[in-house]
Amino acid sequence: MEQLSYSTMKAMSKLCGEEELPKYYTPMKDVYIMSRTSDRDSPPLPEVVKVLVPYWDNRVVKTPLELNPYTREDWYKRGTEHGINSRGCITRRLEDSPVFILLIPNLFKFQKELDEELILNNSGDYLTLEIYDDYRE
Numbered sequence: 212m213e214q215l216s217y218s219t220m221k222a223m224s225k226l227c228g229e230e231e232l233p234k235y236y237t238p239m240k241d242v243y244i245m246s247r248t249s250d251r252d253s254p255p256l257p258e259v260v261k262v263l264v265p266y267w268d269n270r271v272v273k274t275p276l277e278l279n280p281y282t283r284e285d286w287y288k289r290g291t292e293h294g295i296n297s298r299g300c301i302t303r304r305l306e307d308s309p310v311f312i313l314l315i316p317n318l319f320k321f322q323k324e325l326d327e328e329l330i331l332n333n334s335g336d337y338l339t340l341e342i343y344d345d346y347r348e
Contacts, residue, residue, distance in 0.1 A: 238336050245311045249345035256342075259311040264337065266305045269296055315340070 244264070247255035254261070268290060272278060275286040287293060290303035315321045318340075322329050328343040 238338070241316050242312055242314050243338050243340040245313050245340050245342070247342045247344055248347050254311050256313065259313045261309055262312055263307040264310050266308045267302055268305050269300060269302045271300055273299060273301065275301060313340075 245255045245259050247253070270278065273295075275283050278286060286301075286303070290305045292302075292304040294302055296302040318331075325342070330341040330343050332339045332341070
């Protein structure tokens with residue numbers, strides 16, 4: 212699938228999250244995966260865009276033989292692109308996940324205008340921004 216350019220993402224930031232899924236998202240400057248603590252399945256803001264990201268199952272073992280017996284037998288049956296990651300551990304690609312993204316050129320200005328608590332996290336290759344509006348452990 213084609214990667215979205217920065218200018219395309221800027222134009223898409225005005226779309227509603229309920230539109231048809233665009234192309235796969237790849238990490239870009241000033242683009243965050245957005246969620247809301249109280250409801251992770253719905254668009255956290257009206258201006259987010261719903262896209263797909265690849266889901267990688269990364270383990271901390273060197274071979275599938277080191278996994279427990281149930282997972283060991285299932286390892287090659289599920290997913291694609293089985294291999295070894297940069298840390299020398301096994302990895303595989305599972306089903307793609309839909310997420311909501313938003314272009315935020317100035318994070319401090321965004322937080323001030325939103326006036327809600329935000330949790331910034333680095334989730335693998337992606338920066339995630341959670342609107343903290345409810346209790347969680």
